[in-house]
Amino acid sequence: MxxxxxxxxxxxxxxxxxxxxxxxxxxxAAALILVLxxxxxxxARRIAAGTIKAxxxxxxxxxxxxxxxxxxxxxxxxxxxxAVAVYWVIVxxxxxxxxxxxxxxxxxxxxxGAVVLLPKxxxxxxxxxxxxxxxxxVGRSTLVWACNEGIPRPRVVxxxxxxxxIVAAVAAAxxxxxxxxxxxxxxxxxxxxxxxxxxxxxxxxxAKRHFAPxxxxxxxxxxxxxxxxxxxx
Amino acid sequence: xxxxxxxxxxxxxRAIRELGKADIVVGIPSYNNARTIGHVVMAAQAGLxxxxxxxxxxxxxxxxxxxxxxxxxxxxxxxxxxxLLLLSTPILPVHRLAFPYHGIPGKGSAFRxxxxxxxxxxxxxxxxxxxxxxSITPEWIDLLLRPVxxxxxxxxxxxxxxxxxxxxxxxxxxxxxxxxxxGLRVRQPIGGDFGISARLLNRYLARTDWETDVARYGIDxxxxxxxxAEGFRVCQSFLGAxxxxxxxxxxxxxxxxxxxxxxxxxxMIEYEGVWRKKQGSEPADLYGFRFDVGLDPVPVNLxxxxxxxxxxxxxLREIWALxxxxxxxxxxxxxxxxxxxxxxxxxxxxxxxxxxxxxxAHKHKPFARAHLLRSLTPLYMGRVASFVIETxxxxxxxxxxxxxxxxIAFERHKPYLEALWTGHKPVRPARETAALxxxxxxxx
Numbered sequence: 001m002x003x004x005x006x007x008x009x010x011x012x013x014x015x016x017x018x019x020x021x022x023x024x025x026x027x028x029a030a031a032l033i034l035v036l037x038x039x040x041x042x043x044a045r046r047i048a049a050g051t052i053k054a055x056x057x058x059x060x061x062x063x064x065x066x067x068x069x070x071x072x073x074x075x076x077x078x079x080x081x082x083a084v085a086v087y088w089v090i091v092x093x094x095x096x097x098x099x100x101x102x103x104x105x106x107x108x109x110x111x112x113g114a115v116v117l118l119p120k121x122x123x124x125x126x127x128x129x130x131x132x133x134x135x136x137x138v139g140r141s142t143l144v145w146a147c148n149e150g151i152p153r154p155r156v157v158x159x160x161x162x163x164x165x166i167v168a169a170v171a172a173a174x175x176x177x178x179x180x181x182x183x184x185x186x187x188x189x190x191x192x193x194x195x196x197x198x199x200x201x202x203x204x205x206x207a208k209r210h211f212a213p214x215x216x217x218x219x220x221x222x223x224x225x226x227x228x229x230x231x232x233x
Numbered sequence: 234x235x236x237x238x239x240x241x242x243x244x245x246x247r248a249i250r251e252l253g254k255a256d257i258v259v260g261i262p263s264y265n266n267a268r269t270i271g272h273v274v275m276a277a278q279a280g281l282x283x284x285x286x287x288x289x290x291x292x293x294x295x296x297x298x299x300x301x302x303x304x305x306x307x308x309x310x311x312x313x314x315x316x317l318l319l320l321s322t323p324i325l326p327v328h329r330l331a332f333p334y335h336g337i338p339g340k341g342s343a344f345r346x347x348x349x350x351x352x353x354x355x356x357x358x359x360x361x362x363x364x365x366x367x368s369i370t371p372e373w374i375d376l377l378l379r380p381v382x383x384x385x386x387x388x389x390x391x392x393x394x395x396x397x398x399x400x401x402x403x404x405x406x407x408x409x410x411x412x413x414x415x416g417l418r419v420r421q422p423i424g425g426d427f428g429i430s431a432r433l434l435n436r437y438l439a440r441t442d443w444e445t446d447v448a449r450y451g452i453d454x455x456x457x458x459x460x461x462a463e464g465f466r467v468c469q470s471f472l473g474a475x476x477x478x479x480x481x482x483x484x485x486x487x488x489x490x491x492x493x494x495x496x497x498x499x500x501m502i503e504y505e506g507v508w509r510k511k512q513g514s515e516p517a518d519l520y521g522f523r524f525d526v527g528l529d530p531v532p533v534n535l536x537x538x539x540x541x542x543x544x545x546x547x548x549l550r551e552i553w554a555l556x557x558x559x560x561x562x563x564x565x566x567x568x569x570x571x572x573x574x575x576x577x578x579x580x581x582x583x584x585x586x587x588x589x590x591x592x593x594a595h596k597h598k599p600f601a602r603a604h605l606l607r608s609l610t611p612l613y614m615g616r617v618a619s620f621v622i623e624t625x626x627x628x629x630x631x632x633x634x635x636x637x638x639x640x641i642a643f644e645r646h647k648p649y650l651e652a653l654w655t656g657h658k659p660v661r662p663a664r665e666t667a668a669l670x671x672x673x674x675x676x677x
Contacts (some may be wrong), residue, residue: 140552144607147548148487150541154548 023102030098037094041087049083124173131169135162167191241349245332248350252328255354256288257281257378260347262340263364264297267306269478270364274310274329277362280374281327285382288357293350294331294364295343303364304331339449340425344456348434358382359434360389363425368476376470376521377428388460388467389428390419392519393475397624397632398531400475401617402493404636406588407454410497413643415461415504416511419469423453423493426472433465442499450489451496458497462504471521476529490613491606498595498606509651513644535574538618543572545611552608555601556594558659561586565612579619581642586661587612589646593653 052058057078096114099107139162146154171184241249259277263270274292281290294307308331334346344361351359358381362369380386403423411422429437436459447455460467501508545553546569553562564583594605624632645662652659 140604141607143548144552144604147544148541148607148610150537150544154544 026102030101033098033101034094037097038091041090041094044090045083045087048086049079052079052082120177124177127173127176128169131166131172135165135169138162138165164191164195240335240345241353242332242335242346245330245346245350248330248332249353252291252354254289255291255328255351256357257285257290257382258347258351258354258356258359259290259292259374260344260351260359260361261292261294261307261364262297262343262347262361263294263299263303263307264338265299265301265303266364266478267299267301267303269367270294270303271306271310273362273364273366273369274307276369276371277360277374278310278327278329280371283371284375285378288382289326291328291330291350291354291356293347294329295334295346296331297338297343298333304333307331337444337448339452341443341446341448341450341452341455344452345438345443345448348429348438351434352431352438355431356434357431358428359431360428361426363477365478366426366476367478368474369426370473373426373472376472377426380468380470380520381428381430384468385466386428386468386518387430387433387465388457389520390457390467390469390517391421391424391426391475392469392471392521393421393424393473394526394528394629395475396528396531397627397629398533398621399528401620402490402613405584405613405616405620405639406494407497408636409585409640409643410588410592411454411458411461412514412640413647414501414508414511415458416508416514417461417467418514418516418640419457419461419467420517421469422457424475425453427453427456428470429456430465433460436463436465445499446492446496450492454493454496455500458500458504462500462507468518468520471519471523473524474526474528487607487610490610494591494609495595495602495606498592501592502596505654509654512647514640533617533621535618535621538614538621539572539574539577541611542615542618543569545569545608545615549608549611552601552604553612555598556591556605557587558590560661561590568615574618574622577615577619577622579616581639582646582661584616584619584639585642585646586649587616588643589650589653592650596654597656 061078096111100111139158142161143154143158145151146157151157168188171188174184175181259281261270261273261277274294277292281288281292292307294304296304296307307329310329330350332346334343336342336345347361348359358378360374360377362373362377377389377391380389400421403421407423408420412418437456440459442455445451457467459465546566550562550566553565557565561583565587568577568579591605591609595602598605620635624635627635649659649662
């Protein structure tokens, strides 16, 4: 009885050990690749940050005013962003290589998918980044314009414009990736229809105020024309 | 850049072929000025007939597409010669032409066409006058052209009496800054009425920056700065009072401010080598008989100006921080917290630092230029409000003295500007003493 049990267990171990023994070197290789990749990524991150800092790119962007357009807080650092990007590109490549070292059907499918998707993801990322930059620029233009024109709550108006541009950029990126296309398209249409309706109501209100014929007694007297704000210039 | 020959309209080229040559060209830019342009054309025509009868002359109206019959007014304006005391005979005819100009809509593009016509006609002198003037007389044409034709000057700037609240861009920014930079006291650098020699005209036409703010309101300061900075002979002519139509209420005057100031800043970059060598300032020659005149009062809306300043302090801080030093920004924000029309005051020193720091930022932060220039409007409104409060009880001579003090403050801050320009840490010059503040209090 005990002999039979030992045989069964030995057989089971042997059946498990055979693929495990075959898979273990690949697993170790994958782990090694991953660890090595992370080490290289950390090193590359430091080198990238140091090189960009030494080249004075951060100082140029801060002095030229470009940094204030790239970062919402105005404290954008190219060295930091590029270093992080380099780190994650290397770590991502290391993950793919380590998965490839495992050489299983599942990992092969994952790698194939990643290779196909990566250029699309990068393009979509560029679209979103360009959208963020445009949103910051247009938002700031709106803020200055609204403040100079005496529009109530200029910050709110500028934030709304900024948000609309970002939504448009995200919708464009999602459309490019074929991701939730209908959802984003619907959101986009609703947003712009709402903006157009709001604009129309605003224009109609202004037009009514300026062009409506006098109706009541109070309106029959000619109002004194307001002096131009700018006459003194 | 459009080649100069292509810039003229076909009818302009035809007119050049027909006229062949002209000694004097008077240019009048216009856009919907039917109400006043007839008077301006008649004054120019009478001035040419009376003071320059021996010269062949052309009056050119360069129009920006008016829809109120401006061009028709130009062509139909007539001066009855019997009404003029003309002693010289024979009198050469004064031709009148009216064309729409091509290119970017604006005063600068209108001038460009006039200058091109003047060059093609071989003019010895050219004068330009605004089309909204109500106080122009035939003598203006004499005063603008005679120094060029008979005294060898290249550029004649106007010198007028204006109401203390008229020309505030000139008084608060353009005159003091230009004077401090280039060392010549041209009192009305953006007056709009100038006399120009053929030599200077050719220099203007050879430039490649016509299709910038120069095409719009930047043209006046551009012309004056080039003349002064490049060493052309410059003088001023006293023209009396400047009375003109109120600005078009539909016009975007923020655009006017940023086009003028943007042009000043852009020219500072170009002429850095010139202004960094200059120290102090000297008066420009002044021609014409000076006399006192009555002036139309200019209404100002103090409440709205202060409100715009306060709103700017609330909302534009992040943009101002791109240009202003932390101490300057803190001072501005502090003023914005308590905007009391009885006490509100932006000192000369603070105003000079604001303008110079914006000039420095314009050089060092090219990607933020558009926002910075537009964000200057609330600060400018604050300064104008402060000036109105300060000078409300003062007479024109006393106001002129206040402007002189501002000019001296600009000149005193020149090392501060140089530090900002070269990227060194700027050191504020000694403040205007408290005595000035006390004096201001006493004047209220």
